Amino acid sequence: NAGVMQNPRHLVRRRGQEARLRCSPMKGHSHVYWYRQLPEEGLKFMVYLQKENIIDESGMPKERFSAEFPKEGPSILRIQQVVRGDSAAYFCASSLLVLETQYFGPGTRLLVL
Amino acid sequence: KNEVEQSPQNLTAQEGEFITINCSYSVGISALHWLQQHPGGGIVSLFMLSSGKKKHGRLIATINIQEKHSSLHITASHPRDSAVYICAVRDDKIIFGKGTRLHILP
Numbered sequence: 001n002a003g004v005m006q007n008p009r010h011l012v013r014r015r016g017q018e019a020r021l022r023c024s025p026m027k028g029h030s031h032v033y034w035y036r037q038l039p040e041e042g043l044k045f046m047v048y049l050q051k052e053n054i055i056d057e058s059g060m061p062k063e064r065f066s067a068e069f070p071k072e073g074p075s076i077l078r079i080q081q082v083v084r085g086d087s088a089a090y091f092c093a094s095s096l097l098v099l100e101t102q103y104f105g106p107g108t109r110l111l112v113l
Numbered sequence: 114k115n116e117v118e119q120s121p122q123n124l125t126a127q128e129g130e131f132i133t134i135n136c137s138y139s140v141g142i143s144a145l146h147w148l149q150q151h152p153g154g155g156i157v158s159l160f161m162l163s164s165g166k167k168k169h170g171r172l173i174a175t176i177n178i179q180e181k182h183s184s185l186h187i188t189a190s191h192p193r194d195s196a197v198y199i200c201a202v203r204d205d206k207i208i209f210g211k212g213t214r215l216h217i218l219p
Contacts, residue, residue, distance in 0.1 A: 033207070043156075043199065043209040056206060089154060102146070104156035 002027065004094050004105035005074075012111045013082045021077040021108045025094030032075045033102060034060075034067060037089045046090075049075060050098075082112045116140050119200050119210035127218050132187040134213045136200030139181065147174050147185050148199040150212065156199075159185070192217045 005024040013019050025032050034046040045059040049069035060067065064082075069075040079086055089109050093102035120135045136145070147159040160167050160174040162183075167174050171190075176183040187194055195217050200210040 035207075035209075042211040043201070045207050045209075048206070058206065091156060093156075101158050101161045103158060104148075106155050109154075 004029075004092060004103050006090075006092050006105035006108050008108060009106060010109045010111070012113060014113050015083055016081050019079040019082050019086070019110055019112075021079075021090050021092075021110070022074040023077070023092030023094075023105055024074040025092075026096075026103055029094035029096050029103075031095045031098055032069050033093045033095075034075075034077050035091045035093065037091065037107075039088065043091065046077070079110075082110075084112050086110060087112045115211070116208050117200055117202055117210040119198075119213050121213060122211070123214045123216075125216045125218065126190055128191055130190050130217075132190050132194070132215065132217075134185045134198050134200075134215070136183045136185070136210055137181060138183075138200075138202045138208075140202065140204060140208065142202040142204050144203050145176055145183050146201040146203070146207070147183075148201060150197040150199060152196065159198075187215075190217045192219050 004026055007022050030051045032049045035043045036046055037043050047060045047067045048056040052071050064080045066078045089107045091107045092105045095102045117138045144161050144163045146161050149157045149159050162176050171188045173186040197212040197214050199212045201207050
Protein backbone atom coordinates (compact mmCIF):
# COMPACT_ATOMS: atom_id res chain seq x y z
CA ASN A 1 0.00 0.00 0.00
CA ALA A 2 1.88 3.03 -1.26
CA GLY A 3 1.96 6.08 0.95
CA VAL A 4 1.04 9.60 -0.03
CA MET A 5 2.92 10.59 -3.17
CA GLN A 6 3.82 14.06 -4.26
CA ASN A 7 5.46 15.22 -7.42
CA PRO A 8 7.59 16.81 -8.36
CA ARG A 9 9.83 16.64 -5.31
CA HIS A 10 11.66 19.76 -6.39
CA LEU A 11 10.37 22.49 -8.67
CA VAL A 12 12.18 25.59 -9.89
CA ARG A 13 10.21 28.41 -11.46
CA ARG A 14 10.99 31.96 -12.53
CA ARG A 15 8.87 34.82 -11.28
CA GLY A 16 5.62 35.03 -13.20
CA GLN A 17 5.48 31.37 -14.19
CA GLU A 18 2.93 28.84 -12.99
CA ALA A 19 3.63 26.04 -10.53
CA ARG A 20 1.57 22.85 -10.41
CA LEU A 21 2.03 20.54 -7.46
CA ARG A 22 0.47 17.09 -7.45
CA CYS A 23 -0.59 14.88 -4.59
CA SER A 24 -1.82 11.31 -4.80
CA PRO A 25 -3.39 10.30 -1.49
CA MET A 26 -3.10 6.89 0.07
CA LYS A 27 -5.36 4.30 -1.50
CA GLY A 28 -8.88 4.64 -0.20
CA HIS A 29 -8.33 8.09 1.31
CA SER A 30 -10.75 10.74 0.13
CA HIS A 31 -9.61 13.60 2.39
CA VAL A 32 -6.63 15.69 1.26
CA TYR A 33 -4.92 18.56 3.05
CA TRP A 34 -2.28 20.97 1.76
CA TYR A 35 0.20 22.70 4.03
CA ARG A 36 3.00 25.18 3.40
CA GLN A 37 6.24 25.44 5.30
CA LEU A 38 8.15 28.65 4.65
CA PRO A 39 11.91 28.62 5.26
CA GLU A 40 12.66 28.60 8.99
CA GLU A 41 8.94 28.69 9.83
CA GLY A 42 6.36 26.19 10.99
CA LEU A 43 3.74 24.42 8.96
CA LYS A 44 0.63 26.36 8.00
CA PHE A 45 -2.68 24.92 6.87
CA MET A 46 -3.74 25.96 3.39
CA VAL A 47 -6.70 23.97 2.16
CA TYR A 48 -8.74 20.86 2.90
CA LEU A 49 -10.47 19.00 0.08
CA GLN A 50 -12.70 16.00 -0.16
CA LYS A 51 -13.24 14.36 -3.53
CA GLU A 52 -14.41 17.07 -5.96
CA ASN A 53 -15.11 19.53 -3.13
CA ILE A 54 -13.17 22.24 -1.35
CA ILE A 55 -14.20 21.98 2.28
CA ASP A 56 -11.99 24.66 3.84
CA GLU A 57 -9.69 27.04 1.98
CA SER A 58 -9.29 29.57 4.76
CA GLY A 59 -5.52 29.19 4.85
CA MET A 60 -4.98 29.71 1.16
CA PRO A 61 -4.12 33.15 -0.27
CA LYS A 62 -7.12 34.57 -2.12
CA GLU A 63 -5.18 35.40 -5.26
CA ARG A 64 -3.00 33.24 -7.50
CA PHE A 65 -3.57 30.03 -5.50
CA SER A 66 -6.13 27.36 -6.30
CA ALA A 67 -6.62 23.71 -5.44
CA GLU A 68 -8.67 20.88 -6.81
CA PHE A 69 -9.23 17.20 -6.11
CA PRO A 70 -11.02 15.71 -9.10
CA LYS A 71 -13.00 12.51 -9.09
CA GLU A 72 -10.18 10.80 -10.95
CA GLY A 73 -6.52 11.63 -10.53
CA PRO A 74 -4.39 13.46 -8.02
CA SER A 75 -5.10 16.61 -6.09
CA ILE A 76 -3.48 19.66 -7.67
CA LEU A 77 -2.25 22.81 -5.96
CA ARG A 78 -1.78 25.51 -8.57
CA ILE A 79 0.12 28.73 -8.05
CA GLN A 80 -0.13 31.27 -10.83
CA GLN A 81 2.37 34.06 -11.47
CA VAL A 82 4.73 32.85 -8.77
CA VAL A 83 6.72 35.32 -6.70
CA ARG A 84 9.88 34.78 -4.62
CA GLY A 85 7.79 34.66 -1.45
CA ASP A 86 6.10 31.49 -2.72
CA SER A 87 9.38 29.60 -2.27
CA ALA A 88 8.59 26.98 0.36
CA ALA A 89 8.00 23.31 0.98
CA TYR A 90 4.45 22.28 0.18
CA PHE A 91 3.20 19.18 1.97
CA CYS A 92 0.13 17.17 1.20
CA ALA A 93 -1.52 14.80 3.67
CA SER A 94 -4.44 12.42 3.37
CA SER A 95 -6.76 10.68 5.76
CA LEU A 96 -9.40 8.00 5.53
CA LEU A 97 -11.94 9.96 7.55
CA VAL A 98 -11.99 13.60 8.52
CA LEU A 99 -10.88 13.14 12.14
CA GLU A 100 -8.46 10.29 11.52
CA THR A 101 -4.68 10.32 11.44
CA GLN A 102 -3.22 12.24 8.52
CA TYR A 103 -0.43 10.67 6.51
CA PHE A 104 2.03 13.09 4.97
CA GLY A 105 3.69 13.02 1.59
CA PRO A 106 7.39 13.82 1.14
CA GLY A 107 6.67 17.37 0.09
CA THR A 108 7.44 19.49 -2.96
CA ARG A 109 10.19 22.06 -2.55
CA LEU A 110 9.38 25.07 -4.71
CA LEU A 111 12.10 27.57 -5.49
CA VAL A 112 11.19 30.76 -7.31
CA LEU A 113 14.10 32.52 -8.94
CA LYS B 114 0.34 34.97 21.81
CA ASN B 115 0.47 31.87 19.61
CA GLU B 116 -2.43 29.48 19.90
CA VAL B 117 -0.02 26.54 20.16
CA GLU B 118 3.16 26.91 22.18
CA GLN B 119 5.88 24.32 22.37
CA SER B 120 8.77 24.10 24.79
CA PRO B 121 11.63 23.89 24.65
CA GLN B 122 12.39 25.30 21.20
CA ASN B 123 15.69 23.46 21.09
CA LEU B 124 16.90 20.50 23.12
CA THR B 125 20.25 18.73 23.10
CA ALA B 126 20.67 15.60 25.19
CA GLN B 127 22.93 12.60 25.53
CA GLU B 128 21.98 9.22 24.15
CA GLY B 129 19.91 7.30 26.68
CA GLU B 130 18.34 10.31 28.35
CA PHE B 131 14.60 10.60 28.97
CA ILE B 132 13.19 13.39 26.83
CA THR B 133 10.07 15.48 27.44
CA ILE B 134 8.63 17.96 24.96
CA ASN B 135 5.68 20.09 26.00
CA CYS B 136 2.78 21.59 24.09
CA SER B 137 0.24 24.08 25.45
CA TYR B 138 -2.71 25.39 23.49
CA SER B 139 -5.32 28.05 24.04
CA VAL B 140 -8.14 26.95 21.73
CA GLY B 141 -10.82 24.30 21.99
CA ILE B 142 -9.76 21.16 20.20
CA SER B 143 -11.13 17.84 19.05
CA ALA B 144 -7.72 16.18 18.77
CA LEU B 145 -4.01 16.81 19.13
CA HIS B 146 -1.29 15.45 16.86
CA TRP B 147 2.40 14.89 17.41
CA LEU B 148 4.48 14.86 14.24
CA GLN B 149 8.14 14.17 13.58
CA GLN B 150 9.99 16.01 10.83
CA HIS B 151 13.28 14.43 9.85
CA PRO B 152 16.35 16.44 8.85
CA GLY B 153 15.57 15.58 5.22
CA GLY B 154 12.18 17.26 5.61
CA GLY B 155 9.84 14.26 5.59
CA ILE B 156 6.98 14.32 8.10
CA VAL B 157 5.71 11.33 10.03
CA SER B 158 2.57 11.33 12.13
CA LEU B 159 3.44 9.88 15.54
CA PHE B 160 0.24 10.17 17.53
CA MET B 161 -3.26 11.53 17.36
CA LEU B 162 -4.96 11.73 20.74
CA SER B 163 -7.98 13.38 22.30
CA SER B 164 -7.62 12.10 25.86
CA GLY B 165 -5.37 10.14 28.15
CA LYS B 166 -2.18 8.54 26.96
CA LYS B 167 -0.82 6.60 24.01
CA LYS B 168 2.38 4.58 23.72
CA HIS B 169 4.27 3.36 20.69
CA GLY B 170 7.64 1.77 21.26
CA ARG B 171 9.83 4.27 23.12
CA LEU B 172 7.40 7.12 22.53
CA ILE B 173 4.64 8.15 24.92
CA ALA B 174 2.15 10.96 24.41
CA THR B 175 -0.17 12.32 27.06
CA ILE B 176 -2.84 14.97 27.00
CA ASN B 177 -4.69 16.84 29.74
CA ILE B 178 -7.75 18.43 28.20
CA GLN B 179 -8.60 20.50 31.29
CA GLU B 180 -5.09 21.94 31.46
CA LYS B 181 -4.86 22.28 27.64
CA HIS B 182 -1.50 20.63 27.71
CA SER B 183 0.20 17.66 26.08
CA SER B 184 3.60 16.07 26.49
CA LEU B 185 5.66 13.84 24.25
CA HIS B 186 8.17 11.61 26.02
CA ILE B 187 11.01 9.62 24.52
CA THR B 188 12.58 6.93 26.66
CA ALA B 189 16.14 5.68 26.10
CA SER B 190 16.75 8.36 23.48
CA HIS B 191 18.94 7.55 20.49
CA PRO B 192 20.72 9.72 17.90
CA ARG B 193 18.20 8.58 15.29
CA ASP B 194 15.51 10.37 17.35
CA SER B 195 17.13 13.66 16.31
CA ALA B 196 14.42 15.56 14.47
CA VAL B 197 11.94 18.40 14.85
CA TYR B 198 8.87 17.39 16.84
CA ILE B 199 5.72 19.31 16.03
CA CYS B 200 2.54 19.59 18.04
CA ALA B 201 -0.64 20.35 16.12
CA VAL B 202 -4.16 20.86 17.40
CA ARG B 203 -7.33 20.56 15.43
CA ASP B 204 -10.87 21.62 15.74
CA ASP B 205 -12.29 22.81 12.45
CA LYS B 206 -8.77 23.38 11.16
CA ILE B 207 -5.24 22.41 12.16
CA ILE B 208 -2.92 24.81 13.95
CA PHE B 209 0.74 23.88 14.27
CA GLY B 210 3.29 24.72 16.90
CA LYS B 211 6.67 26.00 15.77
CA GLY B 212 8.32 22.71 16.66
CA THR B 213 11.00 21.52 19.05
CA ARG B 214 14.38 20.76 17.53
CA LEU B 215 15.83 17.72 19.29
CA HIS B 216 19.46 16.67 18.96
CA ILE B 217 20.62 13.48 20.63
CA LEU B 218 24.37 13.16 20.99
CA PRO B 219 25.97 9.72 20.78
